[in-house]
Amino acid sequence: MKMDIAFGQYCEGNSILHRLDPRAKLIISIIYIVVLFLAKNVFTFALLTLTTMALVILSGISLRVIAGGLKPILFIALFTAIINIFFFTGDTLLVDLKIVKIYLEGLFNAGLIVLRIVLLIVSTSMFLTYTTTPLALTDGMERLLSPLAKIGVPVHDFSMMMTIALRFIPTLIEETGKIMNAQKARGADFTSGGLIKRARAIIPIIIPLFVSAFRRAGDLATAMECRCYTGGAGRTRMNVLHAKWYDFAFVLAVTALGAAVVLMNIYLPGYTVTM
Amino acid sequence: MENTIEVKNLCFTYEGYGDVPDVEALHDVSFTVEKGSFTAILGHNGSGKSTLASVLCMLSEPASGEVYINGKLMTGEDVTDEDVFDARRRVGMVFQNPDNQIVASVVEEDVAFGCENLGLPPAEIRRRVDDALECVGMRKYARHSPHKLSGGQKQRVAxxxxxxxxxxxxxxxxxxxxxxxxxxxxxxxxIEYLNKVEGVTVILITHYMEEAARADRVIVMNGGRVLTTGTPGEVFSEPELLWDADLDVPQTTELLYRMKKAGLDVRLDIFDFEECAAEIARAVKKRQSEVK
Structure with a gap:
């Protein structure tokens, strides 16, 4: 079993979005999500669709990759759309099937809500998953949350745990493959039988995997101790993050976008979405 | 000559539990390691060599005996956490499994890990990391992910x-x-580059005879005791002693030893194949001329 997983689906690249400080990207993502939920009418949605499209172009990531990333949410989007189409009551009746009535407003609402979900996924993946390595993300998060360490939140410990987990995912996957092969060589069958039989066949894989993971953890702890690791206190970092002008520019731009959306909600009423 | 490590009458016991009896892993072990030297500790599984390493790295505390690191006593009641931290800054360890000692998912981040723990300024860490990667010939893999490297490369990163x-x-x-x-x-x-060029004191724990033969000094462990010490030449010229301890000798030594037993006048302290061949050729020629 040769699996080369790219967790978080990071796409190699050197666009401005790739180069943004991970801290800035985290902040921007949060603001962008809030802005998406503030959007109420057609005009604001049109604006946000444009900005999200601009992000996609900026990132240089192919549309096929992005479309692939949307697949998992297809069901949720469809489900929300159907609920909205069939159960929304408006003024303009389109189809009357006695039991269910479909209104124009329902269709309209469904469209905007699906659009919101799509924009949500595309924009956050533009800022985070596609353009930021999981390691940079952990790092950014540690530094953003570092003030919390003063009130006793173990920020460093959590980020160290994340870093080690990320480091060992490929190692453990490789090991799972080895164990599966070893069990297959002993006549184990993972592919036939019902659900329960298959679930049971997993046990001889899980147990050796756990045992070995614990042994690795013990070894790693010893090795870390030998390298003078004593926790977060007094530790420095080789790569220090420096926020550049474009990090601030991006945060400002997204904040301005939020302000624009709020203003448009107030001054351009009509075609409002309800959710 | 200054001693980096000095061990005196070291004893170590793994405490038993239930029906498992205590196991004495080290018994009255004494030796010194000179600064800048290359020492090999040789022994088969269970000879106590890894226990010895963990004691030297302050990972386990001995039952009795003394360990001095750079002249400072590191065993007993008075050793503080500060002392242990200080000793670990001087004595480093590279483990058996390359996968289980790499912390970060980027090569250079992992190399930086120890320096970051020491609290060095970022520029200094960057310089040291670049130098260290250059030294082990892994500079061009600095931004790689360790799990894609070969075992030897991972170990060089460590x-x-x-x-x-x-x-x-x-x-x-x-x-x-x-x-x-x-x-x-x-x-x-x-390892040899580090010892010869960079002047680092090296202690190599191994059960490969060919590796031990490259050291300046060999300490042979058996059943938790020091069986013999000396230069590789001295140690391997007594193959019976090593065979009794279930250890092999290098192939060259074994060949030369058998030839000597058969009556050929050869030296035993040769570990290079070419030199070994030359020695045998020389001895054979000498014998031929004597016969004539």
């Missing part, structure tokens, strides 16, 4: 992590045992 901390002494605890012959050669070359 060594770079130890070098970057500028340790006086590095202990290699069977660091080549899990590698293929290619990886083993890469790592051995790196």
């Amino acid at each position: 060594i770079a992590g130890v070098i970057a901390m500028k340790r006086d002494c590095i202990i290699f605890d069977e660091s080549t045992a899990m590698l293929d012959p290619m990886g083993r050669r890469e790592v051995m070359e790196t």
Whole structure:
């Protein structure tokens, strides 16, 4: 079993979005999500669709990759759309099937809500998953949350745990493959039988995997101790993050976008979405 | 000559539990390691060599005996956490399994890990990391992910992590045992470079005779005791002693030893294949001329 997983689906690249400080990207993502939920009418949605499209172009990531990333949410989007189409009551009746009535407003609402979900996924993946390595993300998060360490939140410990987990995912996957092969060589069958039989066949894989993971953890702890690791206190970092002008520019731009959306909600009423 | 490590009458016991009896892993072990030397500790499984390494790295506390690191006593009641931290800054260790000692998912981040723990300024860490990677010949893999490297390369990354901390002494605890012959050669070359060029004191724990033969001094362990010490030449010229301890001798030594037993006048302290061949040729020629 040769699996080369790219967790978080990071796409190699050197666009401005790739180069943004991970801290800035985290902040921007949060603001962008809030802005998406503030959007109420057609005009604001049109604006946000444009900005999200601009992000996609900026990132240089192919549309096929992005479309692939949307697949998992297809069901949720469809489900929300159907609920909205069939159960929304408006003024303009389109189809009357006695039991269910479909209104124009329902269709309209469904469209905007699906659009919101799509924009949500595309924009956050533009800022985070596609353009930021999981390691940079952990790092950014540690530094953003570092003030919390003063009130006793173990920020460093959590980020160290994340870093080690990320480091060992490929190692453990490789090991799972080895164990599966070893069990297959002993006549184990993972592919036939019902659900329960298959679930049971997993046990001889899980147990050796756990045992070995614990042994690795013990070894790693010893090795870390030998390298003078004593926790977060007094530790420095080789790569220090420096926020550049474009990090601030991006945060400002997204904040301005939020302000624009709020203003448009107030001054351009009509075609409002309800959710 | 200054001693980096001095061990006196060291004893170590693994405490038993239930029906499991106590196991005495080290019994009255004494030796010294000179600064800048290359010492090999040789022994088969269960001879106490890894226990010895963990005591030297302050990972386990001995039952009795004394360990001095750079002249400072590191065993007993008075040793503080500060002392232990200080000793670990001087003595580094490279373990057997390369996978289980790499912390970060980027090579250079992992090399930086130890220096970051020491609290060095970022520019200094960057310089040391680049130098260390250069030293083990892994500079071009700086931004790679460790899990895609070969065993030998991973082990060299682990060594770079130890070098970057500028340790006086590095202990290699069977660091080549899990590698293929290619990886083993890469790592051995790196170890020799560190010792000969960079002047790092090296303690190599191994059960490969060929590796031990490259050291300045060999300490042979058996059943928790020091069986014999000396230069590789001295130690391997008594093959019976090693055979009794279930250890092999290098192939060259075994060949020369058998020839000597058969009555050929050859030296035993040769570990290089070419030199060995030359020695045999010389002895055979000498014998021929004597017969004539």
